[in-house]
Amino acid sequence: DAGVTQSPTHLIKTRGQQVTLRCSPKSGHDTVSWYQQALGQGPQFIFQYYEEEERQRGNFPDRFSGHQFPNYSSELNVNALLLGDSALYLCASSLVFRGRGYTFGSGTRLTVV
């Protein structure tokens, strides 16, 4: 049973560019959440997708956007990259009607130069 798969694993981008990160949830899960983890910090919630819609959103600017596809996979897009966007981006999948917790992927390490 495959867990959560994220791609790419590492990425280097230049300030001002745009980036797309991808996530395939664990089999049977219907909800995908994205977290940003800066170096030495705890993960911070970006947003959550369910039924192809953004269901909840954390305190992140509109430069951060996402999408969920009919097969439950998801993308995180970040526009106009800033140096401060450098972080580990984690995807977590779950079942919306609770009870089973979250499964995290291995993350995408984004470096903005």
Add this chain to the structure above:
Amino acid sequence: ELKVEQNPLFLSMQEGKNYTIYCNYSTTSDRLYWYRQDPGKSLESLFVLLSNGAVKQEGRLMASLDTKARLSTLHITAAVHDLSATYFCAAELNYGGSQGNLIFGKGTKLSVKP
């Protein structure tokens, strides 16, 4: 606003010793998680605590939850080097009874020395 505070943030232990990591959260949350993270790696789920008084144990780690005090603890018994990692607690922000999102503490970096 739900806030989660962990202490200590750094913990250096000798092998064989016991210690406790504390996790306080500011508002009602009925679901508390503990994760382990090795350097450069993702989050490994350790425990999910669902109700007041819940206690779970796995090997040398034991977690408990007191929802009245808004406190969870992670107790380490007879530490070994393999337990060296960063430990996060996270409280789930309720969302109308369905899956909410997690608010994480800053993490406790544990180093176990011989």
